[in-house]
Amino acid sequence: MNRFETNLRIPGPTSLPSAVREAGARQMINHRGPEFAAMQERIVGGLRTFFGTANDIVLLSSAGTGGLEAAIVNTLSPGDKVFAVSIGSFGDRFAKIASTYGADVTRLDVPWGHAADAAAVVDALRAGGPWKAVLLTHNETSTGVMNPIDELAAAVREEAPDALILVDGVSGVGAVPFRQDDWGLDVVISGSQKSWMSAPGIAFASMSDRAWEAGRTARMPRFYFDLAKHRESQASGQTPWTPAVAVVFQLDVALGLMAAEGPEAIFARHAACAAATRAGLDALGFSLYADPAHASQTVTCVNLPDDLDWKAFNAELKRRKLVVAGGQGQLTGKVFRVGHLGTVTLDEIIACLGVVEEGLLAIGRTITPGAGVAAGQRAGVESLGLTARSTVGA
Amino acid sequence: MNRFETNLRIPGPTSLPSAVREAGARQMINHRGPEFAAMQERIVGGLRTFFGTANDIVLLSSAGTGGLEAAIVNTLSPGDKVFAVSIGSFGDRFAKIASTYGADVTRLDVPWGHAADAAAVVDALRAGGPWKAVLLTHNETSTGVMNPIDELAAAVREEAPDALILVDGVSGVGAVPFRQDDWGLDVVISGSQKSWMSAPGIAFASMSDRAWEAGRTARMPRFYFDLAKHRESQASGQTPWTPAVAVVFQLDVALGLMAAEGPEAIFARHAACAAATRAGLDALGFSLYADPAHASQTVTCVNLPDDLDWKAFNAELKRRKLVVAGGQGQLTGKVFRVGHLGTVTLDEIIACLGVVEEGLLAIGRTITPGAGVAAGQRAGVESLGLTARSTVGA
Structure with a gap:
């Protein structure tokens, strides 16, 4: 400009507003002290508005891809039947993560440039199953297509009511109306460097009660991305591992700007x-x-x-x-x-x-x-x- | 002050020098462009001096704990016999990551407050094996003890020459003399927020040729922390997933200050x-x-x-x-x-x-x-x- x-x-x-940039220059603080706890709480509150959820939203220090991995490994076990709807590169990636961790993945590959069609999803779901989870992309960054995630989720809920709906919301949530709870989405992931006007380094994971419950018996191995550990730490204002503090500073400011707008x-x-x-x-x-x-x-x-x-x-x-x-x-x-x-x-x-x-x-x-x-x-x-x-x- | x-x-x-803080306030750039590539190359060069290695050092967008997980899952398969020397909380964590991913872990628990003793390590190694890997902590942050990592590594090399030596160097490397290559350490992990005077959010993984070779047959599942993918991206100046760009800005400045000092x-x-x-x-x-x-x-x-x-x-x-x-x-x-x-x-x-x-x-x-x-x-x-x-x- x-x-x-x-x-x-x-x-x-994405570009950062000046106030957000400047927050990235703050001196470090104790990440196990009250100032960090207050920030994390404000951030989760701000995110809830845009995710359309009352869930605990967990902050992970990673790229959005780490969040996608967290969605998979915290809800599934090796051998679980997973239905992956891919409309581009990031849909492919989500499916690949699931198969990497041993899920039995069936893919619906939508021609690139197009959104997934609810009726086609239902047909494909009917041809197999029972499905433990369905993977959906909200906004496919590689093709510039935004899925009608509400329609797709409704179709999945109708056809496979027990399937968890895991959503890559990395590049869309925060920019468009989104109602995780109303739409019955079990896990939604986003990342700080997208709509959230902050530097990359923090991913968000919003899990439904049903997803947390699935996590109790999910056997895919996880340590760094163990969401239950994060939720437990968050309850006392902390994170299990040292968080990307400077990005958290920025998110706090950015979500304040978003609330004001x-x-x-x-x-x-x-x-x-x-x-x-x-x-x-x-x-x-x-x-x-x-x-x-x-x-x-x-x-x-x-x-x-x-x-x-x-x-x-x-x-x-x-x-x-x-x-x-x-x-x-x-x-x-x-x-x-x-x-x-x-x-x-x-x-x-x-x-x-x-x-x-x-x-x-x-x-x-x-x-x-x-x-x-x-x-x-x-x-x-x-x-x-x-x-x-x-x-x-x- | x-x-x-x-x-x-x-x-x-740790506290950040002003110049490092200010780098955290920089505007975002394209992480797939030449400016990022040049930064990453400078950073890896700067790190090599302090790691004492000629290895490719890979940058991960995570806390140090993510680096520890990467060390495990990129070199081992479920069922592998792993010998974990723990002298405190972080040694326990390293061992826990290995067992979480299915390694057959035998622990040597050194009384807290003490360093591991090379002779005791040799005795314990002799009592079992053959060992696929030995986990060592360089500096144990929970107890304030620094292991004689050179002596321990020499003992392991002598007693179990085929065992990979994986080292948690998170809170020590960069602050004290360290010679990964001379000491025969196969994987060394550190993190941006320790000796490196930068905000948290980037972990470093330095792998020996032997470790990369082990990675070719290692079957523990990995996606976000797949080091081979990172190395491949790094060869073209990139990272496989969006990196914590602001921390990379800071590391570039911090390593410049460290080189000057x-x-x-x-x-x-x-x-x-x-x-x-x-x-x-x-x-x-x-x-x-x-x-x-x-x-x-x-x-x-x-x-x-x-x-x-x-x-x-x-x-x-x-x-x-x-x-x-x-x-x-x-x-x-x-x-x-x-x-x-x-x-x-x-x-x-x-x-x-x-x-x-x-x-x-x-x-x-x-x-x-x-x-x-x-x-x-x-x-x-x-x-x-x-x-x-x-x-x-x-």
């Missing part, structure tokens, strides 16, 4: 940024990878035209301090991704679109300057419900 | 601070928990006299901004611990002793004011080799 600050448009880590405003902001990103890129001639009906509110995955030199284009973006993400897994070299979650605002997206226009022009593509930013701005303000009293210059 | 900054004398997290000066500083702590507390009538021959250079464990009201005493310390650690496990309520590792300097230890004197006086103990600080100062400067040309006022 200026010559010295990157417009970091990757889907995490309010969930509805946060969700509206994300919706507007997502709409602007999609409209702006579309206006510049890009096609979007995701099924529009299930396009993610936190990350947009953009097809790279065959005749566009990605390296040259990306170099032009980077020269102008815009950092986007490349493709992952089978999409490497085929797409790029624009993150719009966390502290993102509409003007940052417009700035991003402006640099995309510059980059396209710099590598000799034919576009109409202003088309992307104008389309983005129109979609963004429309999403925000801002309408002009009289239209000037249209 | 002033009314607004705590003298944080717990054995980790130089290993010999760092080790001398730690030795002086340890000597001062012990001498000062001894002069104030405290008895020390650890066998003096193996007292730790990074943490001192102090017996609480039966007639000393710990809560009242500790409240007086805290009022004066001195934070020490209580006892762990079976030592809860029986000892307190003073950390002297990382950025610690002799004057901070003297300040700490001064507050201990004040605290003792405040709760009505009979001491000679100045006795602790003077004894600490004498021991510290003697350790540093600073001698007066002529003694004035003695």
Whole structure:
């Protein structure tokens, strides 16, 4: 946004508000003292609002992937039949963790770019089972698709009521309405560097009573990621192992900012940024990878035209301090991704679109300057419900 | 050290130098870009000096305990015979991780407060085996004892040459001379919040060729802590999962400071601070928990006299901004611990002793004011080799 600050448009880590950054510079404290205990309690309280739960939410010092591992090993035993719905790289990863620890995993592989369909999930569930757990991805970061997690969960509850529903919510929860308890989700995982505007290093695990109960007999080995140990420590204001204290400082500030802004405003902001990103890129001639009906509110995955030199284009973006993400897994070299979650605002997206226009022009593509930013701005303000009293210059 | 900054004398997290703190406030970057790659490479290079190794050292986003788990699950299979030498809480933890993942663990429990004896280890090794691995603690944080790790490793190598030697080096490496390669240690683990003057959140795992080779057939399940995946990512400047970027920023600065100071000066500083702590507390009538021959250079464990009201005493310390650690496990309520590792300097230890004197006086103990600080100062400067040309006022 200026010559010295990157417009970091990757889907995490996300840019940090100044107050959050500064909290990362605090001096260390005793992680077994009252100040830490109070912080942890405030953070869990703040998270509950966005998870839509009354659960104890446990803080793990790890990346989100550690949280996914925790979800698996704290609820399952080797040999358990697990149904994994994968819509991309992170769905594949979740399934892989389960099989690594000895679960008997059956996969439903949804074509990338699409969300899972509740009816298809039901059909596939019926073909096997009984299922001990179903793995779902809320927001698939690799493809820019957001699953209709409420519909999927309802279908699973109907068809396989005893199956635990384990949800990778890493890159979505906090940015869009989410109601873990109402939707009957047994484990939901997220991570500090996504919607939570903090540095990476802390994962969150929110477990239902049913999941805690399953944990009592779950035999997959676990030590570092033992959630029961974490819950027990948390009851006395601590963590079982030394926590990533500086990230906890940041989360405390970030959740304060989120509470001040309010969930509805946060969700509206994300919706507007997502709409602007999609409209702006579309206006510049890009096609979007995701099924529009299930396009993610936190990350947009953009097809790279065959005749566009990605390296040259990306170099032009980077020269102008815009950092986007490349493709992952089978999409490497085929797409790029624009993150719009966390502290993102509409003007940052417009700035991003402006640099995309510059980059396209710099590598000799034919576009109409202003088309992307104008389309983005129109979609963004429309999403925000801002309408002009009289239209000037249209 | 002033009314607004705590003298944080717990054995980790340790106080951060200002430049390190400030690095924690940096804006996020793309963790899959060249800036991160360069940082990771510098950090690994800096760590190698202090580990005394030419190994690839892998960065894990976790507490040190996660590193201990990585050491176990990346080298062993369920049923493997493991010999665990425990001299305290952290030795117990290391053994527990191994048994949790299905190792057949035989323990040598050394009476707390003492180091392990090489001859006793040899005798115990002879009574069983063949051993797939031996677990050793370098510095036992719970008791303030530093094992003669070189002697122990030599004995293990002699008696059980095929056994992998896995070392918990979390709270010692970086503060004292350490030569992983010369001593034939197969895995050494440490953590960012100890000698490394950074916030918690990153663990280090240094694996020998023999350990990597063992990893190829090791069948304990692992995903998040899969070291081979980390090594592979690291070869291209990345990490397999999103790393704790802000801690990496801090480590980069901290290792720069450590390189500038130089290993010999760092080790001398730690030795002086340890000597001062012990001498000062001894002069104030405290008895020390650890066998003096193996007292730790990074943490001192102090017996609480039966007639000393710990809560009242500790409240007086805290009022004066001195934070020490209580006892762990079976030592809860029986000892307190003073950390002297990382950025610690002799004057901070003297300040700490001064507050201990004040605290003792405040709760009505009979001491000679100045006795602790003077004894600490004498021991510290003697350790540093600073001698007066002529003694004035003695």
